[in-house]
C-alpha cells in the first residue's frame with residue numbers, strides 16, 4: 324500500500340471544481356507521507372482533460388474514457404473503481420462528498436472492506452496515517468476519525484468548497500495510463516434522461532448564495548433574491564418552509580434535509596436560523612443575515628447581521644451593488 328489516490332469527478336466536458344480541491348488536498352497529504360499522488364478518472368470525452376490534473380500535483384492518472392461512463396451509475400462506476408484501486412493499492416483514497424460522490428464512496432468502501440469518513444472538512448497525516456475531521460449531529464459538533472492500524476485503504480470524502488485549491492504549475496501535466504478493464508456486461512439500470520434544473524449556478528459549487536425563507540412571504544418576492552444573486556454571480560437557495568410552500572424547487576433547499584453548501588458568502592434573508600437550516604450552511608466562510616427580529620438565532624452564527632425589514636434593505640442594497648459595479652466598470 325502506498326500513496327494517495329483521488330477519484331476525480333468529471334461532468335459535461337469538464338472537471339468539477341471539487342476535483343481540483345481534492346487533488347490539492349491529496350498533494351498535501353502525499354507530501355506529508357512522502358509518497359506519490361495518483362488519480363482515477365472515469366467519464367466520456369475526458370481524455371483531452373485528464374493530464375491537466377498534473378497542474379494540481381497529480382503524477383499519474385488512471386483513465387477510462389467510454390460513453391457508458393458519461394453519467395454516474397453505481398452498477399458500473401463502483402466495480403470499475405474497485406478493480407483499479409485493488410491494483411493501484413493506495414494507502415489513502417479521497418473522493419468528493421457531492422451527492423454522487425457520497426453514494427459512490429459508501430458503496431466502494433463496502434466493496435473494498437475499507438473504513439470511510441464521509442463529508443470531511445479537514446484531513447491530516449499523523450504518524451503515517453490519515454486523520455479526518457467531519458461534522459456530526461447536524462453540524463453541532465465535529466468528530467476526528469482515525470483508522471485502526473493496518474486498515475487500508477483509508478477512505479475520506481471531502482466536503483466541496485472547503486479544502487483550499489492550489490494550482491501548483493499551469494504548465495505541468497500528469498502521465499496518463501489506461502487500465503485494461505472491461506465494463507460490467509450486464510447492468511440492471513440505465514440513465515434514460517438527465518434533466519438539468521433551471522438554476523444557472525450550481526448551488527453546491529456556488530461561491531455566493533442568496534437564500535430566502537418564510538420571511539420572503541410570497542414566491543414573487545424571490546425575484547429580489549434572483550436579482551441580487553445574479554449581480555453577485557451567485558445562486559438562490561431556500562429554507563425548507565419556502566420549499567414546502569412550493570415557492571422554490573426542492574433542489575434549492577439548504578439544510579439537514581436539503582443541500583449542504585459551503586460558499587464564500589451566504590446571505591440569509593428572512594431565515595430564522597433553525598438548527599436544521601444551520602446544518603446546511605453553517606460552514607460557509609462569511610454569513611450575512613437580514614432579519615427584522617434582533618433575537619433571531621441566525622445572528623449567533625452570522626458574521627454580519629442586518630436587523631431590518633428585508634423589503635426595505637434588499638432593494639437599497641441592490642442599488643448600491645449596481646452603483647459599485649458600474650464604478651468598477
Ligand SMILES: Cc1cc2nc3c(=O)[nH]c(=O)nc-3n(C[C@H](O)[C@H](O)[C@H](O)COP(=O)(O)OP(=O)(O)OC[C@H]3O[C@@H](n4cnc5c(N)ncnc54)[C@H](O)[C@@H]3O)c2cc1C
Nearest residue numbers: 536537538562563578579580581593594595597599615633
Ligand atoms: C427533521 C427536520 C428536517 C428539517 N430540514 C430542514 C432543512 O433542510 N432546511 C431548513 O431550512 N429547515 C429544515 N427544517 C425546518 C426547520 O426546523 C425550520 O422550521 C426552518 O428552517 C425555518 O425556516 P425559516 O427560517 O424560513 O422560517 P421561520 O423560522 O418562520 O423564520 C422566518 C424568519 O423571517 C423573519 N422575517 C419575517 N418577515 C421579515 C421581513 N419582512 N424582513 C426581515 N425578516 C423577516 C422572521 O423574523 C423569522 O426569523 C427541518 C425540520 C425538521 C424537523
